[in-house]
Amino acid sequence: MTFLGMPLMRSKHAHTDLPGGQGNIVETEPFPEVSHQHLSNQQLRTNIGHATSSIRDKRAGVVAELDDWEELREAGSRAKNQVMANLPEYLVEFEENFTAAGGTIHWARDADEANAIVTELVEANAPVLANGRREVIKVKSMATQEIGLNEHLETQGIDAFETDLAELIVQLGEDKPSHILVPAIHRNRDEIRDIFMDKMPDAGKLTNDPAVLAEAARRHLRHKFLTTKVAVSGANFGIADTGTLGVVESEGNGRMCLTLPETLITVMGIEKLLPSFDDLGAFLQLLPRSSTGERMNPYTSFWTGRTEGDGPQNVHLVLLDNGRTRALADEHGRTALNCIRCSACMNVCPVYERTGGHAYGSTYPGPIGAILSPLLTGVEDEANGSLPYASSLCGACYDVCPVKINIPEILVHLRSEDVKANHSPVSTQLDTALTGASWMMGDGKRMAAAEKGLPFAHKATRGGQINALPGIARAWTSSRDIPGLPEKSFHQLWAESEGQAESEGRTDHDGETENGGDEK
Known part of the structure; x- marks a missing residue:
């Protein structure tokens, strides 16, 4: 396939019957239908409301510490816009540097190609266990959720074990993530305790104390870290001028996956590039403050290819299109690709806070999901066409976005595209x-x-x-009441008020004249 006229997608798994770069995101029911179900779930609304308000308060505190926050936002926006304006050239530069450092790049047009590539690599590098299946450990990755990698691997006899605490909760609970940063935000500590005791054979009796639950997860995962030969990760950043990949996380599980296995397979969207290492200075301040309300991420890991005797010796990167070239071609919506997955927009969104992430029916919920999913796969699908309407257009998402994505403006644009495409009654x-x-x-x-x-x-x-x-x-x-209608319009009330004021003014004026005469 060609990428903006450049022959970049060179996977041997190409499907000639598929349009180049067409998105393929696993979806469920349309937002209007699912949101009504979740609006009546009081426990869900309580869990999400408590979590998002806590994150909002933390973010506001650490952002207020910086006098140059707006300058940092501008720097982040400028760097991402530069990448989108020159993406083909940056991809070529990145490929050359990544390959020169000992890594191997695979190009995937869509979810099918990406899943096939990862499956082939796992089968070549992960041993078959006594139960007849293979295993991989995973770092939290939105890209692999987008393409449904875990589900695909399961059908191929490969078990993927999530190592991020929240992702582990979702996986053990046979659930789906509902938040970009905190996938299990819809669960409270009692629900998590019950999941662990039910699904972890070695959990034993647990309390709902977060420290106790975290320790149970550590014990559960430790053996996997030490014995599994293949890891799959996502990436927060790809640095074009060095061929470096980077992951930021809060628990240390990512670093275990990035250093202990013999084979490391990373799946990264082609939009995640930055021009140079110098650009990280702004993003490593913007991302943690906007996402977790922290001044810096506890664990920030970078790797450039392979190093003899140090870390994984088979280093692979699957560069994923899956609709991103389609989004890039939309001049009004392409800035959605600037997203650094901080989730700040979700934490301030009144619609998300009341419906939760599952209602959006795709990997990317909240305001960013309402624009990103339709851009990747088109508004022709009913579920995608409804997503841009899942907003009050209050503008709070734009105010907090660390890279200044004008989400309300793109929502309005996509609503217009939906009308043109679907011509609904x-x-x-x-x-x-x-x-x-x-x-x-x-x-x-x-x-x-x-x-x-x-x-x-x-x-x-x-x-x-x-x-x-x-x-x-x-x-x-159907979901709100209209206030009662007044007896009089604003114009009528204004006219009456002006008339009364004029009348009172005449009375006062007459009084002043008489008083003045007396004084003289």
Whole structure:
């Protein structure tokens, strides 16, 4: 396939019947359907509300410590925009440097190619165990979740063990991640204790103390770290001028996976590149403050190819397109690829806080998921087409984004694309309603005439809340109430107020004149 005119995708697993770079993200039901189910889950809303508010407060505190926070955001945005404007050249530069350092690069157009590549590498390097299956350990990776790698490996006789604590909770609970940074944010400590006691044979009796639960996870994973020959990771950064990969994490499990196994396979989206090592100065301040509310990540690991006698000796990187070239071709939406997966937008989003991540039906939930998923796979699919509407357009996500992605602007753009692509009846009704409103509000006399009906509407509704409306408005009132209609419009109240003020002014003026005469 060609990447913006350049022959970059050279995988021997190519599928000639697939469009180049077409996204392939595992999805569930559309957002409008699933969100209604989750809105009624009080425990879910409590768990997520408590967690996101805690992270918000921590982030605000550490961001306030920096006088140059906005300058850092600008530097991060500038570096990512530079990458997107010159991505083919940076990919070639990165490949040359990564290969020169002893690593091997594989290009994957989509999820099928990436999964096939990883499977082949695991089969070549991981021994078959007594149970007839192979094993790999994994560092938390959004890219591998995006392509459904764990599920694919399972069908090929390969068991993938998550080593990130939250990912382990999700895996043992036979669940799905609901947050980019904290995949198990929808679980409380009692639920986690029950999962561990049910699914960990060596867990024994546990309390809900976080330290006790973390120690149980360490004991469970320690043997895997020491015996598994192959690890799979994602990457936060790829440095073009050195061929270096980087992972930032909070627990140390990532470093175990990156150093102990004999074979390391990394899956990274092609947009994760930075031009040079110098650019990391801004990102290593932006990312931890925006994600965990920390001044720096506890564990930051970089590796460049392979080193004889030190760490993994078989180092592979799968560079994943999976719709990213499609997103890059959208001049209005391509800045979504600047995302560094900090999750700050999710922690301030009122919609996410009430529905949770599962409602979004894709790997990337929250505001960034509402734009990234449709950009990667298109708005033609019903689930993707509905995601850009999962927002109040309050703008909080843009305010906290460390690389200044204008998410509200892209949401509006994608809503327009959805209307063009799907031409749904809802859009037709909305167009009719907005056209009528524009006609009425475009003329003062027409607006005044419409306001004369307000007293009748107030009387008809008895001044109470409106719980149900017909047509397209039914979707609005299905989850919210409209405040009661007033008896008088703002214009009427203003006119009455002005008239009263004028009358009072005349009275005061007359009084002043008389007083003045007396004084003289």
